Each structure stands twice: as C-alpha cells, then as structure tokens.
Amino acid sequence: MKKTCSIRLFILGIIITAALSLCLGFFAGTQKSWKAYEQRINLLREENEMLLSRQQQEERKKENTAESLNVIAPYAYVLLAEDGFVAVYQADRETLYATTGILMDSLPENLQQEIQEGKVIDNEEQLYSFLENYSS
Numbered sequence: 678m679k680k681t682c683s684i685r686l687f688i689l690g691i692i693i694t695a696a697l698s699l700c701l702g703f704f705a706g707t708q709k710s711w712k713a714y715e716q717r718i719n720l721l722r723e724e725n726e727m728l729l730s731r732q733q734q735e736e737r738k739k740e741n742t743a744e745s746l747n748v749i750a751p752y753a754y755v756l757l758a759e760d761g762f763v764a765v766y767q768a769d770r771e772t773l774y775a776t777t778g779i780l781m782d783s784l785p786e787n788l789q790q791e792i793q794e795g796k797v798i799d800n801e802e803q804l805y806s807f808l809e810n811y812s813s
Contacts, residue, residue: 754798756791756807763792763811765804770795779811 754774755766763779766772781789788796798804 752797752799753801754804756796756798758789758792765798777808777812779808784811 752768755768755770757764757766757770758781759776761781763777763781763784765774765777767774781792784792798807
C-alpha cells in the first residue's frame with residue numbers, strides 16, 4: 678500500500694508540476710505578446726500623429742493657395758469709353774457686350790477716369806445697377 682501511495686503521490690506531483698509549468702509558460706508568453714502589442718500600439722500612434730500633422734500642413738497650404746487665388750477676383754464686364762459713350766465689354770476687353778446711351782461728359786470726373794482705364798464690373802447685378810444709376 679505504501680508503494681501505491683508513493684507512486685500516486687509521485688504522479689500527482691508530476692501532474693501538478695506540469696500544470697504549473699504550463700501556466701507559467703502561458704503567462705510568460707502572454708507577457709511577451711502584450712509587450713509586443715503595446716509597442717505596436719505606440720508605433721501606430723506615432724504614425725497616426727505624423728499623418729495628421731502632414732494632413733494639417735496640406736490643408737493649410739490649400740487654404741493659403743485658395744486665399745491667394747481669391748486676391749484676383751474674376752470679373753465679368755469692363756466699361757470702356759467709345760466715341761464719347763460708355764460701352765460694356767466682356768472681361769476679355771474685345772467682345773462688345775452692349776453699347777449705352779450714357780455720355781462720358783455727363784459722368785463725374787473720377788468715374789470718367791475709371792472708365793477710360795477700364796472700369797471692372799464683377800457681375801450682371803452691378804452692371805445693371807450702374808446702368809440704372811447713370812442712364813437718363
């Protein structure tokens with residue numbers, strides 16, 4: 678009986694030792710993989726921050742470009758003097774849009790000077806407003 682009890686205790690000791698070894702191995706492996714996981718997370722955070730800063734720089738460049746393009750506002754019409762009258766040309770200054778019955782002499786001096794140089798009108802609303810104000 679003592680021999681069987683000793684064998685049983687020996688086998689039980691081996692099983693307990695094996696179980697403890699497996700648990701320790703599992704926890705050690707988990708610890709290593711957890712460290713690798715944390716390193717990967719940190720690396721991804723750094724890459725994300727770098728990409729965000731690049732994106733913000735590109736957005737600032739686009740905004741600056743858009744702002745610099747807004748400095749030169751497109752216009753639709755140019756008022757020029759033609760045979761003593763005000764004529765309306767397209768923005769290219771070659772295509773006649775309309776002739777008016779507005780005499781240059783009837784306009785204020787500063788406005789005459791602007792029209793001699795080519796007064797820029799941005800849109801149809803401003804054009805019709807000008808024509809209404811200075812038509813007889």
